[in-house]
Amino acid sequence: MNINHKAPATGSREPASGIIQSSTRNSQHISKPWYPLWSGILAVLLGLGPVISSAEPPEGRGPGMNKPLGWAKGRILVMPRAGLPEKELAKVLGEHGGKGRKIGQSDLYIVDLPGNASEKAVAARLAHHPALKFAEIDQEVEPALIPNDPYYGSAWHLPKIGAPSAWDSSLGSGVTIAILDSGVDPNHPDLSPQLVPGWNFYENNSNTSDVYGHGTKVAGSAAAMANNAQGVAGVAALAKIMPVRVSGSTGYATWSAISQGLIYAADRGVRVANASFLGLTDSASTRSAAQYMKDKGGLVIVSGGNTGVLQNYAVTTSMVAVAATDANDFRASWSSYGNYISLAAPGAGIWTTTMGGGYGAASGTSFSSPVTAGVVALMMAAKPTLSNTQIESLLFSTAVDLGTAGRDPYYGYGRVDAARAVQAAASAVVAGDTQAPAVSITSPAGGSSVTGLVGVNVAASDNVGVTRVELRVNNTTVAVDTTAPFAFTWDSAGVANGMANLTAYAFDAAGNSKASTTVSVNVANGTTTVARDTTAPQVKIVNPVTGNVSGSNVPISVNASDDSGASGITYALYIDGVLKATGKGSTLGYNWNIRNVAAGAHTVQVVAKDAAGNSASSSVSVTVVK
Template sequence: MLAAWAAGLAACTLPLGTLAQVPDWALGRLLLMPRAGLSSADLGKALKPHGGSTRKLGQDNLHLLQLPVGASETAVLAQLKKHPHLKFAELDRRVPTALVANDPYIGSQWHLGRIQAPSAWDTSQGGGVTIAILDSGVLPTHPDLRQVAGWNMVDNNSNTADVTGHGTSVAGAAAAIANNASGVAGVAGAASVMPIRVADSTGYAYYSTIASGLSWAADRGARVANVSFAGVYASAAVQSAAQYFRSKGGLVVVSAGNTGSNDGSPAVTSMIPVSATDSADVRASWSSYGNYVAVAAPGVGIWTTAADGSYRAASGTSFAAPVTAGVVALMMATNPALGPSQVESLLYGTATDLGGAGRDIYYGHGRVDAAAAVVAARSAVAADTQAPSVAITTPAGGSTVSGVTTIDVAASDNIGVTRVDLMVNGKLVASDTVAPYQFALDSATLGNGSASLKAVAYDSAGNSASSTSLAVTVANASLLVADSTPPVVAITQPAQGSKVSGTTAVSISGSDNLGTAALKQSLYLDGVLVTSGTGGSLSYNWNTRKSVRGTHTLTAVARDAAGNETRTSVTVSN
């Protein structure tokens, strides 16, 4: 059985020789996010020079660009990063699980006592909270895991069975059923697990599968999400998806990584990166660190559920993260009215300070303390009456704008901003749920003249505030110059002076300097309208037997959208 466990864990890692030959990103794919309000047509124009096709990932505004065969991901990325209508673009990187080692000889769940989980359980065991486990899947029949329906982001189906064993162990650290006289206890033993498979059979996931998994889980009621993959905190796409998850009332917990070094990443606000500590409350030597680390949690020798239905101990920030996710679930269960920012603030404020005084690069705000966090959450007042602050920072008031105009909004709140709306002339034109709040407005849709811009920010309690209205002048050259060029129209059949008989086909051809889509053409027989239509051609079958014998006049009239009109006539006889 130990051999089977080791084999399952080994599947999470590729041989070194293989890693050296395979790029750490998906070939032919990029991730990008357009500014809120950018139309599909304008996004298409921005991406057209690079070929390929795009599709949206979930309900967020994140898009995946599939490049043509042979295209260079890095070359296209370099160009897209400079495009003013995109919030960001990045490689769809491949990330490993944050597993370090398997240790079947540690015989107790020491970490539960260290974070005072038993004391917290007197108040909360996580009931009613769903924790999304974004991983390699979860063993669906494990007796110590309470599961709800999930999704397979790799194969796009409902099969969330574990393909490496990693996900089942991560799930157990967070929420193995407690007080059932069987196996182990997770930190939030009454919470439910939502399995979201984001990893392939080698144990690697991509930014795209993780981001789409977060969006899927957020839309289906998960309050906590755990992502035990290294380096995901550095992805703009995952940060965006985590912010979307947060806008739905949830929090995302991620692994700090297992390199034992500092990769220089800055602090993030959309997720909670966790470093690992040992039984002596010291950072594990292999645990990554840096300004991005928010908290620390036990991650050495964590007894948990295994993919063969049994139990084993394992180490890594892969397990420090779900321990923290479990604490978050306890807090949310004890006071469901708390918003995600409040829960996060209380988690940080009650953590046991380790290392240097205050927040540091090794332990963040400190090692999580479940009991103190639950007590703080229980007594916290969820009512929030403070409205956000919001201001339009670009463009400046009095500016003249044209074409697709970029609009930037600064918004903040004591608890957290969930959405910013852009209002133009009193009408909603776009909403953005992901900071930084950035919009793209097609000013040509407004007509030339003065336009009023206003941003409205909302927090999770429903409080809202509006920015000062900002006036700009719209001046698009295509709208400034009136169309005075008349269309061209010709009767191509029958010919001038010809003799007709029976049923005669009459054909009209028209053109215009602005195209024929809005061109209206009409045909008159001896001054009486007989047919009309739009476009560049018009035809009519004239039954000459119903017309008196003699000379007849056919007149074609073409009128463009600006009202310019052209007429032409031919005279025929029957």
């Protein structure tokens, strides 16, 4: 396939300062609409172009920035166990003066702390709280680029990964890539036609213009426009770009901003996200947000890092961490390595878009990551019916194995191959999964006595993956957990004293499910006596909140309390006026399958009644995004 391309001028170099020089005027301009991409890289292929090198990074950490890494002052991040009543979470946080802010439709919270609080001390204490899955400081992270790479690049990476062959089958049309970065230049001719609205989480507004330059380079690597007789071609030249600004003018971002960005994109139906920052797999919050997107059918691609040494970053399946290779398929000398690396991709001397409408070469795993994201977009466009897990599996299996046979810490599964990956995706059969998950309740133990808030731990596994676990108490679903490890906080005050039956149900993406063996426990709470009850219960829909929902499933969480005690509360849950579920107790959970629900506005309503017949209701309006 022919894609028009403006080739860079042979022999030009970046200035010694490390600022990429705009080549808008001094690059060779090709205006003929039929001019093929291959002509733009012919000099390189014939050995006439500049040498591509994996230049050593400057002294210091990663991209050589002198600014020490810190954390956001006055806030931390937490995730409660599924089913923890909102009022109980408020109590837990209130002990430290904290107030939680829920992030989108997820179960992740940003906690604002008083000015005299120590973020590290509070996070350390809450990390051990039995009602929380985790708590962590809101760490700063830096962009994964080599800003003073002195080598001039061209589009060598496109034929290296077989992009021209892949373009015969797919250009990424119909797929949106979220670029979580410093923003994107909205006026760049190779990017502006591709942009869709995003959000600025650094300043909490809709201005997603680039304030640092990194995001514009990353966006061009993934999806710069093609066939416009100018500039460069991104890997997925017809994919859309959603700019999600998560950093300031220094390029540094925080875990909370990146987590918000991932959840924002997932709630709007985006299936590919790129975040080119160092060490993201080490954040429990970012892993949770990435898994949130994965549970909704997306994939998150992140940088492997530029320290040039072994990194013991957390290994995770929620993100695809990418190392950098050069034109000779060697690991770039500055590319980090470790067991967390999933793949490798070209990242040395990548010719891409720059702020102000220019073009230039850049190096770093910041660019191997969006190159991979572009390949994912090509695969998704080639066969939209493939699941994200099938896309991921084919991406890994078609990679060119480098280094030690099989997955290794330097290249992961190998260097990404767009031609093979797109061909595999296009010809893949959408396999049916008929194997149900395995599930068991590991605590509390059967026959034990419980009071108050009870921790319930569930072990669940599947041949493909567990998408959610529902905890049912006496046949009422009290909570739904979509993120491993599957852990609940059950408010035992929601049932009468005596024996209560706990059962966990695990589900996979294909809808296969299995119930655990029922565990019976003895509830021994105190009693509440009210002479004459005329007060209605307090009821609230905790999730979803008003806004967009996407994917296949939306967990619904309801909390209620009453002066006569929660054990007398009964629920009726309605969606668009149709009764969907009933239950009893202080919490109610329900999984709303929106796969066949029409796009647009829908209303979720719950009616709660106490034992005396007093009733109250709560509702939220959501927009289903397809």
